[in-house]
Structure formats: structure tokens, C-alpha cells
Amino acid sequence: HALLEKAVETGRKGLEHANRSGSPDALGSALHALSKALLFYSNLERGKEEKIMLQKEALAFREEYIKTMERAFPFNYWVLGLGKNYAALIEAELSRSEIDKDKKTAFLEKAVLDMEDAISYCTKWASQQWQMVVIAGFEDTLGVLLNELYLLTNDGENLTRAIEVHQNAAEKFKKANFPSRAAESYWKIASIQDHLGEHQKAAKNFEKAFAEYKAASRRLPQFEGFYLDYAVYMKAWSEIQTAKSAHNNKEYSVAMKQYEETANLLKQSK
Numbered sequence: 001h002a003l004l005e006k007a008v009e010t011g012r013k014g015l016e017h018a019n020r021s022g023s024p025d026a027l028g029s030a031l032h033a034l035s036k037a038l039l040f041y042s043n044l045e046r047g048k049e050e051k052i053m054l055q056k057e058a059l060a061f062r063e064e065y066i067k068t069m070e071r072a073f074p075f076n077y078w079v080l081g082l083g084k085n086y087a088a089l090i091e092a093e094l095s096r097s098e099i100d101k102d103k104k105t106a107f108l109e110k111a112v113l114d115m116e117d118a119i120s121y122c123t124k125w126a127s128q129q130w131q132m133v134v135i136a137g138f139e140d141t142l143g144v145l146l147n148e149l150y151l152l153t154n155d156g157e158n159l160t161r162a163i164e165v166h167q168n169a170a171e172k173f174k175k176a177n178f179p180s181r182a183a184e185s186y187w188k189i190a191s192i193q194d195h196l197g198e199h200q201k202a203a204k205n206f207e208k209a210f211a212e213y214k215a216a217s218r219r220l221p222q223f224e225g226f227y228l229d230y231a232v233y234m235k236a237w238s239e240i241q242t243a244k245s246a247h248n249n250k251e252y253s254v255a256m257k258q259y260e261e262t263a264n265l266l267k268q269s270k
Contacts, residue, residue, distance in 0.1 A: 001041075001044050004037060004040055004041040004044065005041065007033075007037035007040075007041070008034070008037045008038055008041050010032065010037075010237045011030065011033050011034030011037045011038075014029075014030040014033065014034065015027075015030040015031065015034055015061075017030070018030035018031075024068055024069075024071065024072035025072070026071075027068050028065055028068050028072065028073075028079075030071050031061050031062070031064055031065035031068060032065050032069055032083070032086075032144035033123035034061050035058045035059075035062040035065060035086060035090075036058075036086065037194040038054050038055075038057055038061065038088055039054075039055065039058040039086070039089065039093070039236065041054060042054035042055045042058065042093065043087045043093075047204035048097065048270040051097055052094065052097050055090055055093050055094050055097060056094065058090050059090045059091065059094065062083065062086055062087045062090055063087065066080065066083040066084065066087065066263070067084050069083055075120065076125075077121040077124040077125040078121070078125040078126070078131070080121045081117070081118045081119070081120075081121030081122035081125065081138075082118070082122070083118075084114045084117040084118035084121060085114075085115065085117070085118035085122075085138055085141075086114070087111075087114045088110075088111040088114035088115035088118060088141070088142075088145070089111075089141075091108070091111035091114065092107070092108065092111040092145055092148070093106045094107045095108040095111065095148070101152065104152060105149070105152050105153060106209070108145060108148060108149050108152060108167070109149065110264075111145050111244065112142065112145050112146060112149060115141060115142040115145060116142065117139060118138050119135060119138050119139060119142065119165075121160075122134065122135050122138065123135060129175075129176050129179050130176075132172050132175070132176060133172065133173065133176045133178060133181075135172065136168070136170075136172035136173050136176070136178075137167040137169070137181075138180070139165045139166070139168050139169035139172070139187055140165075140166060140169040140181075140184070140188070142162075142165045143162040143163075143165045143166040143169065143185075143188055144162075145160040146159070146161050146162035147159065147162050147188075147192065150162070156196075159192050159195070159196060160193055162188075162225070163189050163192055163193070165228045166185045166186075166188045166189045166192075167185070167189060169179070170182045170186050170189070172186035172210075173185060174212070177219070178213065179212040179213070179215035179216040179219060180216040180227065182208075182212045183208075183210075183213045183216065183234070186208040186209035186210075187205075187206070187209045187215060187234065189205045189243070190202040190203075190204075190205035190206045190209065190237065193205060193244075194241060194244075197248075199241040199242070199244040199245035199248070200241070200245050201240075202237075202238075202241040203238045203239075203241035203242050203245070204238075206234050206235070206237040206238035206241060207234075207235070207238045209234040210231050210234035210235045210238060211229070211231075212240070213227045213229070213230045213231035213234060214228070214231045217231065225270075229269055229270055232265055232268050232269045233266075233269055235263045235265055236265040236266050236269070237258075239258045239261045239262040239265065240258070240259070242258045243255045243256075243258030243259045243262065246258060
């Protein structure tokens with residue numbers, strides 16, 4: 001908390017110097033750093049009004065950053081995309097802080113639009129694998145935002161879109177050999193499909209998450225037990241989805257066996 005407080009103070013001084021310098025590069029760097037510091041500082045603020053005040057200030061500096069970069073570097077799509085990503089993160093936090101449903105929805109809808117812009121801009125610029133991993137992270141975040149928007153609006157299109165972007169993220173993580181991140185994306189897809197009652201599809205994606213967590217355990221042997229535990233958990237959820245599907249089809253004996261298998265799997269888990 002003390003370090004972030006100092007970061008905000010230092011950021012404000014840096015912004016004063018950047019404004020006097022007349023350099024758009026210096027101004028952009030100062031706005032970017034100060035907005036980030038305010039966002040992270042707000043995460044530790046317990047007072048609701050103070051938290052919202054910090055978030056709104058972070059958003060104002062972020063919007064100024066985006067305008068500065070658009071004027072000075074209109075074709076640096078990577079920088080513009082990163083700016084839009086942070087704008088979306090702040091707007092999402094404002095949505096979570098607000099009590100009024102209309103305000104919550106408005107902030108979250110803007111967060112979704114800005115995160116979509118972030119993905120679009122960065123995709124135009126990306127040429128290296130690490131950049132594709134960053135974009136995958138943006139896609140995974142967009143899926144979470146769409147899920148939250150569904151909970152506010154009950155618009156099923158948001159869940160359809162969330163599944164799509166989580167799938168894109170999973171494929172990028174898998175290609176870049178980030179199995180634990182791919183597993184998280186498949187887990188999110190499966191959870192949405194479970195909510196939609198698409199139990200067979202959910203079972204398949206829980207199986208994919210199971211496979212990726214097993215791959216993570218082999219890639220990072222120092223975390224083998226940790227990832228294998230998650231793998232067992234995903235396998236158990238796959239069995240639960242198969243049981244739910246059988247139950248819906250009135251195949252009660254099949255459902256019973258699947259639930260028994262789930263219990264046996266979970267007994268292995270810590």
C-alpha cells in the first residue's frame with residue numbers, strides 16, 4: 001500500500017515534468033504510469049467512495065493517454081491496444097464498484113468495447129509469439145467481461161461470444177505452449193456450457209482442461225502435484241457433466257455410475 005501510494009505521488013510529479021517538456025512520448029509514458037498506479041492503488045482502497053474516485057481519476061488519465069497516442073503515434077497499434085486494454089480494466093472495476101444497475105451496465109458495456117478494440121489493434125501489430133500470448137490474455141479477459149455483462153443483462157448473445165473468445169484464447173495459449181493458461185480457458189468455456197445446459201459440450205471442454213493441466217504438470221515438474229490436482233478436478237467435472245446429461249435423458253443408472261466415478265476421482269484430490 002505504501003509503495004503504491006508513493007507510485008501515485010511520483011507519477012503526479014512525472015506528469016508535471018512531461019507536460020512542461022512538450023514531448024508526446026514523455027507525456028504518454030507519464031499518463032500510462034500514473035493511470036496504472038492509480039488503478040492498482042484503488043484495488044487496495046477499502047472506502048467505497050474513495051475507491052470509485054481513484055478509479056475515475058485513473059480512467060481520466062487513461063483516456064488522455066489514448067488521445068495523446070492517437071495524435072502522436074496513430075499507426076502504433078500495439079501501444080493503442082495496450083491503452084484500450086487498461087481502459088477496459090478500469091471500466092470493469094468501476095462497474096464492480098457501482099451499485100446502480102444502469103451505471104454498472106454502462107461501464108461494463110464500454111469495457112467490452114474497449115477490450116475488443118485492444119484485441120483488434122494488437123492483432124494488427126503482432127508478429128511474435130509472446131505478443132500472441134498477450135492477445136490471448138486480452139481475449140480471456142473479454143470472455144470474463146462478457147460473462148459479467150450477461151449476469152447484468154441476461155442477454156444470451158454475451159455467453160455465445162464469451163465461448164468464442166475463450167476458445168480463441170485457448171488455441172493461442174496451446175500453440176505457445178502455455179498449457180495451464182489453455183486449461184483455464186477451457187475451464188471457463190465448460191463452466192458457461194454447464195450454465196447453458198450443454199452438458200456433453202461441457203464434458204468435452206472439461207476433458208480438454210484435464211489434458212492441459214496434465215501437460216502443465218509434465219512441463220513444470222516442481223508444480224506437478226498442484227497441476228495434477230487440478231487435472232483430477234477437471235476430470236471429475238467432466239464426469240459430472242456426463243452424469244447430468246444422462247439424468248436429463250432419464251438414464252438414471254448411467255448417471256449414478258458417473259456420480260460414483262466422480263466421488264472416486266475427488267477422493268484422490270487434496
